[in-house]
Amino acid sequence: MHQTFDAALGINLLHANQEGADHNRAHFNEWGITCLNIMSSPGAGKTVLLERTLAGLSNELKIAVIEGDMTTELDADRLRQYNVPVIAINTGRSCHLDSKMVAGGIHRLAHEYNPSEFELVLVENVGNLVCPAEFEVGEHAKVALLSITEGEDKPLKYPVMFQEADCLLITKMDLAPHLDVDVNRIVANVRQMNPDCTIISVSAKTGEGLEAWFEWLRAVCDRSSVSEQHLSPIH
């Protein structure tokens, strides 16, 4: 993150973002939607995970996607093939989505569809292991992906993301035999700073772990219908 206090406006930018995130979450709660913020380094496999998720679950759960990218609609176009609403947000030079950008996406969802029909909104953030973890967008839970190719030390070197994650997916497990990376070391490094995080090893190529991921999604959607009654966020 670059700067969190704007002295001229007299506001803390993170606080202002947090207020916007709480507002977005109130909308999601009102509509009975669970919102997840999906984050990782570039190329860790967020979009292919969403492709597999839409292919596996969109008959069972009513899903919409908010797709954040600096530029292009390449990822949005990939996901539109699954016949779900995909709202693309280009962040320009910004390295993360913020709650105001996502509010724009929510308003488009509410304008173009009946938002109460949806159960799950998946927000794919800009690929970045640092700033997205600090800017809530209104999510009920944070999902981080770490490709096994990134190595064992990343949870220690980029701690905020791994402290904040409710669910960590270790991706590209099919490449494990070709790497000098011990997945147990990754898990131990995450556990040091986040004992409660759900950790699932997956491969979009072989399908390993996808059913466990779907189970986690089903459970988090159920939890949301409970928390909706209290109008409070899950975590």
Place this chain on the structure above:
Amino acid sequence: MHQTFDAALGINLLHANQEGADHNRAHFNEWGITCLNIMSSPGAGKTVLLERTLAGLSNELKIAVIEGDMTTELDADRLRQYNVPVIAINTGRSCHLDSKMVAGGIHRLAHEYNPSEFELVLVENVGNLVCPAEFEVGEHAKVALLSITEGEDKPLKYPVMFQEADCLLITKMDLAPHLDVDVNRIVANVRQMNPDCTIISVSAKTGEGLEAWFEWLRAVCDRSSVSEQHLSPIH
């Protein structure tokens, strides 16, 4: 990037950073040092590239490293085994090095060593494909790494890094046989926005491409001694 204008201070943060970068570069020029800013996503292989570079070239070129990480000295400690000065900078919650942080590193280098003895300073930036490309630190050239595991579309989705790079290393080429990624598509996507960038495919594991990288380093150090006479940056 989050915010580039501080209204209270009445300064453009990028301009202020640029002034600091020019100051750093003037020091490097004075000492006859070529400085490179090494950037990539987390886990693309910056540190192992530096290990191979120190092992292959530190008898031939006098090298120092400025090592940027949010937290920990894990990477710095790996590089210290090669008996070169390694100055660690922890950026805290910042997602990139800026010229002020690197100025601190330069002052430590000048205080603890005779800086005129060095020919090459390698600055390893925080793993992030967005913001480091916008904040110069005083480098003479920018080196970007893209792991082949990150996929073909990254140059299009994270354009600033690839527009700014003087040299792009496509890393982890040993994994290519196990991926559905066409390296020629990566090259074509980079060429769309940066026709002059040097592109080298490497594998730290097999040694592929390392000699071409060393050749590029030798050439850029030679160019620096020319530009030193003019006290102007290479690019």
